[in-house]
Amino acid sequence: MIDAYHMYLNASEVLVRRQTGWWRWRRIENVARWQWDAVAPESMEFNALNLRKRRFSTLTVHVGSALAKFMLVELPAGLQNEREEVVAVQAQMQQQLGLNPGQWEYTLDHLPGRRRVVACALRADIGARLRQLAHDRGMRLQSIRPLVVGVWNAWQMRRPPQAEASNGTRALMMVERDAFTTILEKDGNLDAMSAMAHRREEDLINREVRRMASLAEDAQLHIRLAVTEDLLPLTRLHAEKVMQLEDYLQQSVYADFRDLLFPSPGRAVS
Numbered sequence: 283m284i285d286a287y288h289m290y291l292n293a294s295e296v297l298v299r300r301q302t303g304w305w306r307w308r309r310i311e312n313v314a315r316w317q318w319d320a321v322a323p324e325s326m327e328f329n330a331l332n333l334r335k336r337r338f339s340t341l342t343v344h345v346g347s348a349l350a351k352f353m354l355v356e357l358p359a360g361l362q363n364e365r366e367e368v369v370a371v372q373a374q375m376q377q378q379l380g381l382n383p384g385q386w387e388y389t390l391d392h393l394p395g396r397r398r399v400v401a402c403a404l405r406a407d408i409g410a411r412l413r414q415l416a417h418d419r420g421m422r423l424q425s426i427r428p429l430v431v432g433v434w435n436a437w438q439m440r441r442p443p444q445a446e447a448s449n450g451t452r453a454l455m456m457v458e459r460d461a462f463t464t465i466l467e468k469d470g471n472l473d474a475m476s477a478m479a480h481r482r483e484e485d486l487i488n489r490e491v492r493r494m495a496s497l498a499e500d501a502q503l504h505i506r507l508a509v510t511e512d513l514l515p516l517t518r519l520h521a522e523k524v525m526q527l528e529d530y531l532q533q534s535v536y537a538d539f540r541d542l543l544f545p546s547p548g549r550a551v552s
Contacts, residue, residue, distance in 0.1 A: 292346030293320040323411040347477035348461035432540040508543035
């Protein structure tokens with residue numbers, strides 16, 4: 283039997299779920315939760331993770347945006363392979379975001395039909411720590427990827443209302459407990475992506491909605507908010523934009539933690 287562990291990691295907290303079985307026999311359970319400090323990667327331990335004996339274990343890590351940087355990059359012509367693409371991305375993220383290439387790990391997601399990529403930079407010391415801990419516990423590390431990927435995919439799979447046709451600008455703001463990620467899509471194409479830390483400022487969402495509106499070149503701007511439930515009070519002026527669990531997810535529990543950013547229907551915004 284295989285135990286598939288999924289871990290969500292933000293700058294101060296770790297959540298772990300375990301999935302066993304498939305289809306109608308699938309079972310997902312919350313198995314661990316603990317604190318750590320991203321400033322000191324060595325504070326990350328797997329001591330609270332009690333693996334079951336005689337079980338093969340895999341691990342998939344879903345990283346919060348407080349630990350990652352995103353950028354939509356136009357690749358120069360003439361690049362020969364993925365290594366050259368990574369070097370080009372490193373140079374652009376260093377120039378525009380001030381990232382030291384030696385301190386970050388880069389993954390590239392190519393957009394179809396164009397020489398553009400979504401670049402994600404994860405702190406290299408955190409990636410190294412996770413790989414070492416997984417190895418020490420005999421777990422196969424499947425991947426380390428941003429949490430926002432699952433939320434974005436859920437949004438894309440849902441057919442937008444007629445009023446949100448592909449002509450115009452759609453924006454998605456995903457607000458975790460310590461960071462938010464903003465994605466802009468123009469005329470059906472990804473146009474911009476960024477992530478920033480926050481301190482739960484009262485004007486956080488209002489400020490970001492205004493910024494997204496300033497970036498849109500047309501009047502057809504459609505914004506949706508994916509917000510963890512304990513931050514819903516920050517959305518009180520934009521409650522109609524909040525994406526709810528039943529609208530965007532077909533199951534009530536997800537091992538990959540997408541549900542963290544989809545509040546339950548009828549959840550009050552005070």
